[in-house]
Amino acid sequence: EVQLLESGGGLVQPGGSLRLSCAASGFTFNNYAMSWVRQAPGKGLEWVSGISGSGSTTNYADSVKGRFTISRDNSKSTLYLQMNSLRADDTAIYYCAKVSVAGVYRSPFDYWGQGTLVTVSS
Amino acid sequence: QSALTQPASVSGSPGQPITISCTGTSSDVGGYNYVSWYQQHPGKAPKLMIYDVSNRPSGVSNRFSGSKSGNTASLTISGLQAEDEADYYCSSYTSTSTLVFGGGTKLTVL
Numbered sequence: 001e002v003q004l005l006e007s008g009g010g011l012v013q014p015g016g017s018l019r020l021s022c023a024a025s026g027f028t029f030n031n032y033a034m035s036w037v038r039q040a041p042g043k044g045l046e047w048v049s050g051i052s053g054s055g056s057t058t059n060y061a062d063s064v065k066g067r068f069t070i071s072r073d074n075s076k077s078t079l080y081l082q083m084n085s086l087r088a089d090d091t092a093i094y095y096c097a098k099v100s101v102a103g104v105y106r107s108p109f110d111y112w113g114q115g116t117l118v119t120v121s122s
Numbered sequence: 123q124s125a126l127t128q129p130a131s132v133s134g135s136p137g138q139p140i141t142i143s144c145t146g147t148s149s150d151v152g153g154y155n156y157v158s159w160y161q162q163h164p165g166k167a168p169k170l171m172i173y174d175v176s177n178r179p180s181g182v183s184n185r186f187s188g189s190k191s192g193n194t195a196s197l198t199i200s201g202l203q204a205e206d207e208a209d210y211y212c213s214s215y216t217s218t219s220t221l222v223f224g225g226g227t228k229l230t231v232l
Contacts, residue, residue, distance in 0.1 A: 035221065037168075044125070044226035045160070045168065045211050059219050062123050095167060100179075106215040108158040110179065112167035 002026040002111045004096050009116030016086050016120070022079040022096030022113055030054065030074035031102040035109065036081045038092035038118075048094070049081065052105055064090075086120045093117050126151065126212055126224035133230040134202045142227045144195040144212030150222055152193035156215035159188055159197045162226075163208045171210075172197060199229075207231045 008020040022034070035050040049060045049070040058070050069082040079096050093115040100110035127145040134140040144151065144159075151157055157175045160168035170179050172188035175195060185200045195214070199206055212224040 037223075044209075045162075045213075045223040046125075047213070047221040047223060050221065061220060100170070100173070105219075106154075106156050106221075108156075108170055108173040108213070109160075109168075110170055112169075114167055 002098065004098060004111055004113035006094065006096055006113045006116040009094065009118045011119045011121065012086055013122050014087060014120055017082070017084045018086065018118060020081040020083065020094055020096075020116060020118070022081075024077045024079065024096075024098070027098070028102075029072075029077040033099045033105045033107075034072065034079045035097050035099070036070060036079075037095045037097055037109075037112075038090075039095070039115075040089070040092040043092075046092075050105065051079070053103065057105065083118070086118075088120050091118060091120045123216070123218075123220060123222055126214060126222055128210075128212060128224035128227045130225070131228045131230065133232055135232045136202050136204065138202050139198060139200045140202060140229065141199075142197045142210055142212075142229070144197070144214075144224045146193050146195075146214055146222070148193060149217040150214040151190065151195050151212075153217060154215050155190070157188070157190060157195040158213045159186075160211045160213065161206075161208045162211065168211065202231050204231050 036048040097109035099107040101107035159172040176188040
């Protein structure tokens with residue numbers, strides 16, 4: 001059974017940093033691209049960043065480029081999101097999501113975690 | 123990376139069909155057949171309902187169907203049921219190798 005378990009969320013002050021983790025199980029982690037998607041309270045979904053199965057290719061939304069870094073440790077089946085220079089509008093539930101087709105970066109997300117809440121406030 | 127445009131809300135009675143539109147540009151919806159639709163119930167993670175414009179994942183009811191014309195994709199739900207009441211989001215791959223979501227549509231079953 002595929003499971004994605006996010007952790008690392010919490011309350012952080014504006015300008016601060018936080019690192020999110022997503023522990024994956026139930027599939028061959030290094031075969032699948034992964035993404036982070038966020039949802040501000042009462043708002044819609046926003047794609048944040050994606051990474052290929054090998055980790056060699058990464059992409060970011062303009063809203064986080066230069067501030068967030070996505071990475072993965074395939075030996076630990078874990079996805080990360082390092083978030084720096086956090087702003088109030090980064091407040092959201094952050095989901096990790098797995099693509100459905102091995103080796104295909106642009107394939108849709110078939111599994112999502114339950115999310116971790118990040119609150120940026122003084 | 124502007125969000126795709128969806129109606130904020132749609133509604134319908136049980137048994138009726140509804141359609142949700144998703145409008146983008148030639149750099150996303152119009153340029154690729156990589157449009158997906160997700161259903162999200164309150165407090166839950168999104169669920170994939172349609173991928174690659176018109177394909178249904180295993181286990182998704184055949185009451186859900188997708189299509190695309192030009193820069194606009196559409197999700198149709200035939201024979202509305204109470205459990206279909208949820209938020210629906212479209213997404214598309216883009217020319218910059220990123221992903222963009224629509225603003226979401228709240229479906230109310232009357």
